[in-house]
Amino acid sequence: MPTTRMTAYDRRMVRLMNNPQGRVLYATAARRRLAVAVHITLTAAFGALMARLYLAESEQMWAVVVMAVLLLPWMIATGVINAATRGLLELRERALDERQSAERSRVLARAHRVMTLLLVTVAAGLLMVGAASGDAPRVYVAPVLIAALVAHWLMPLWVAGLMAQDEPADDEGLAVQPS
Numbered sequence: 001m002p003t004t005r006m007t008a009y010d011r012r013m014v015r016l017m018n019n020p021q022g023r024v025l026y027a028t029a030a031r032r033r034l035a036v037a038v039h040i041t042l043t044a045a046f047g048a049l050m051a052r053l054y055l056a057e058s059e060q061m062w063a064v065v066v067m068a069v070l071l072l073p074w075m076i077a078t079g080v081i082n083a084a085t086r087g088l089l090e091l092r093e094r095a096l097d098e099r100q101s102a103e104r105s106r107v108l109a110r111a112h113r114v115m116t117l118l119l120v121t122v123a124a125g126l127l128m129v130g131a132a133s134g135d136a137p138r139v140y141v142a143p144v145l146i147a148a149l150v151a152h153w154l155m156p157l158w159v160a161g162l163m164a165q166d167e168p169a170d171d172e173g174l175a176v177q178p179s
Contacts, residue, residue: 004094014095017087026084029166035084036161039077042070043154051143081161088160107163111156118155122148 006014026032049063082090088104096104122144130136 006095010092010095013087013091017083017091019083022080022083023167025080026164027167029164032081032084032161032164035077035080036158039074039081039154039161040158042074042077043150045070046074047143047147047150050146054143055139078157081157084164085157085160089156103163107160108156110163111159114159115152115155118151119148 026035046067049067053060053063086100088096088100088107091100093101126137126141126144129140
């Protein structure tokens with residue numbers, strides 16, 4: 001049970017995150033994995049377009065238009081993952097019960113471990129490319145750092161979406177009928 005008093009904002013967010021209307025989009029583990037995969041793919045597409053804008057010598061207006069078009073499906077995928085996790089990462093601590101709070105801690109710990117491995121891999125890759133070329137790949141450092149920051153920001157959401165459990169089945173059909 002929350003230890004501090006929930007505000008009207010907290011109550012609205014709990015209602016929003018527990019709204020059953022979009023449940024069909026995340027009802028199974030396969031659909032949740034698909035939502036996370038779509039979100040990762042759209043995020044990677046944004047990253048590739050941003051890197052292209054950064055590295056291109058000419059103006060790339062088409063890339064900005066494509067990013068604007070991809071923004072809506074990215075936001076929808078974010079909402080599906082948030083709904084699948086019942087707002088585990090979006091709700092304030094006082095709006096979570098003990099089980100949800102413990103789950104949030106597990107998700108954040110796992111995301112931290114995954115992110116650490118990702119950063120080590122990226123750093124090793126940059127060092128290997130630099131050693132192979134005889135020079136540090138300076139032109140790629142800014143896009144890679146931005147990508148690492150975005151991954152660090154979104155990793156808990158992705159991990160939470162992958163770790164979310166199926167909703168318990170209704171027990172109406174299993175109830176013992178009085179005779």
